[in-house]
Amino acid sequence: MKRIITYGTFDLFHEGHYNMLKRAKAEGDYLIVGVTGDRYDVGRGKLSVKDSLATRIENVKKTGFADMIITEEYLGQKISDIIKYDIDTFVIGDDWRGKFDHLNNYCTVKYISRTEGISSTKIREEEFKINRIGIITDKLSDNQIVKESGLIAGVSVGKVYSDDQSIAVKFKEKYGLQETADSAEELYRDSDVVFIRTDIKDRYRFTKDALQAGKHVICDFPFSLDSNQQKELWDIAKKQNRILLDNIKAPYSQTFIQMMWAVQGGLIGDVIDFNCSVSKKDQDIPYLFYELAAMAVAPMLKILGHNYTNMDSRLIYEGDAIEFATMYFDYPTGKAKINVGNRVRVENQMEIIGTKGTVRIGDNWWKADYFEMDKTDGSSQVFNINFDSNGFRFLLANLVDMVSQNIIETQFFSEQDSRKVTAILEEAIANKR
Numbered sequence: 133m134k135r136i137i138t139y140g141t142f143d144l145f146h147e148g149h150y151n152m153l154k155r156a157k158a159e160g161d162y163l164i165v166g167v168t169g170d171r172y173d174v175g176r177g178k179l180s181v182k183d184s185l186a187t188r189i190e191n192v193k194k195t196g197f198a199d200m201i202i203t204e205e206y207l208g209q210k211i212s213d214i215i216k217y218d219i220d221t222f223v224i225g226d227d228w229r230g231k232f233d234h235l236n237n238y239c240t241v242k243y244i245s246r247t248e249g250i251s252s253t254k255i256r257e258e259e260f261k262i263n264r265i266g267i268i269t270d271k272l273s274d275n276q277i278v279k280e281s282g283l284i285a286g287v288s289v290g291k292v293y294s295d296d297q298s299i300a301v302k303f304k305e306k307y308g309l310q311e312t313a314d315s316a317e318e319l320y321r322d323s324d325v326v327f328i329r330t331d332i333k334d335r336y337r338f339t340k341d342a343l344q345a346g347k348h349v350i351c352d353f354p355f356s357l358d359s360n361q362q363k364e365l366w367d368i369a370k371k372q373n374r375i376l377l378d379n380i381k382a383p384y385s386q387t388f389i390q391m392m393w394a395v396q397g398g399l400i401g402d403v404i405d406f407n408c409s410v411s412k413k414d415q416d417i418p419y420l421f422y423e424l425a426a427m428a429v430a431p432m433l434k435i436l437g438h439n440y441t442n443m444d445s446r447l448i449y450e451g452d453a454i455e456f457a458t459m460y461f462d463y464p465t466g467k468a469k470i471n472v473g474n475r476v477r478v479e480n481q482m483e484i485i486g487t488k489g490t491v492r493i494g495d496n497w498w499k500a501d502y503f504e505m506d507k508t509d510g511s512s513q514v515f516n517i518n519f520d521s522n523g524f525r526f527l528l529a530n531l532v533d534m535v536s537q538n539i540i541e542t543q544f545f546s547e548q549d550s551r552k553v554t555a556i557l558e559e560a561i562a563n564k565r
């Protein structure tokens with residue numbers, strides 16, 4: 133009996149998939165189809181998949197060509213599947229030509245021509261609205277928005293605007309964009325979402341204008357150092373029914389989210405101690421204390437909540453700049469401590485101690501792809517998230533989902549979270565000592 137295997141995501145099942153499965157089956161007697169698992173797609177950065185794994189499996193099943201359906205969960209699984217299922221031929225579309233030649237050591241590899249003119253990507257682009265992102269910037273140093281947008285279905289980067297036109301031109305050239313906008317108004321007109329990455333002094337103005345022009349906004353945190361201005365912006369966003377997102381990645385980090393679920397699921401008992409440190413010595417642009425501190429305060433609010441009973445802080449200044457800060461919080465059931473080093477280097481880690489164990493994420497926790505758990509019963513475990521990126525891609529994916537569902541509030545980092553972080557930092561600065 134000749135045994136065949138093929139793999140795919142099979143999202144928004146279409147004729148090309150059908151033809152592929154039919155031809156794969158015709159190659160032998162027994163066909164195994166590997167459907168990519170949700171985590172596997174996320175792990176390789178494919179965040180655009182619309183159908184659930186159950187739906188995608190069901191659609192493959194309905195064709196009647198598959199004798200067995202398995203899920204593909206990790207890189208390198210193909211070789212183990214080929215050995216395990218004693219496969220004779222591995223079949224895949226010729227868009228992958230050459231990419232799987234290494235499997236020739238284990239079975240025959242056959243590339244089959246694709247059905248012309250159709251793909252899941254094409255259907256997604258036709259069925260789901262593309263949100264054009266306009267960029268307002270005053271620096272050339274960050275292309276994350278350009279790079280990450282390319283990996284998310286439903287967004288594309290359009291024009292760039294800068295008060296200093298020469299920066300817009302250089303930005304456009306550096307990151308291969310199509311056009312600059314001559315005015316902020318032109319940028320608003322030609323965008324669905326405005327991404328604001330400017331000095332703090334200009335954020336309030338641009339955010340307000342963009343919201344009033346009816347655009348969704350992603351702006352670096354905080355929009356303003358004045359909490360009244362912040363409230364005003366949130367109010368405008370609600371009135372305009374537009375999304376306002378702080379560009380703060382930590383609450384979207386997949387590692388942090390899974391760790392939070394583990395903690396909230398009671399795996400380490402009641403939380404008695406939360407420690408988080410952040411420093412970014414290597415930045416070429418000086419970080420605003422607020423931006424850095426928010427990275428550590430936001431996870432604390434997510435894990436322990438907003439209702440601490442007491443806060444104490446110690447700030448060390450050099451001139452006007454805060455070089456180092458320590459903040460202590462008392463919660464009804466435990467304590468939290470946050471260290472923020474601006475130029476002063478601290479170990480970037482997060483540790484949560486519970487009555488039944490400890491979880492920790494090591495160096496540069498906001499972009500780590502694993503966390504560790506040690507239990508009081510002596511057992512320990514490492515959780516691999518299989519995703520080596522900070523949360524920005526997920527922030528964008530969340531934005532696309534919110535736009536398509538016509539909702540303006542996110543649970544990842546809400547208006548309440550944003551305003552609470554600001555209030556905490558204002559209090560820390562006011563308590564200056």
Ligand code: CTP
Nearest residue numbers: 140141142148152224225246247250251252253
């Ligand atoms: N396939 C095909 N003809 C098409 C589209 C896909 O033969 N028009 C094949 C692929 O080559 C692969 C299998 O179907 O062997 C599953 O492909 P998958 O990546 O799930 O589908 P795409 O439509 O290519 O998805 P995407 O656009 O997200 O890459």
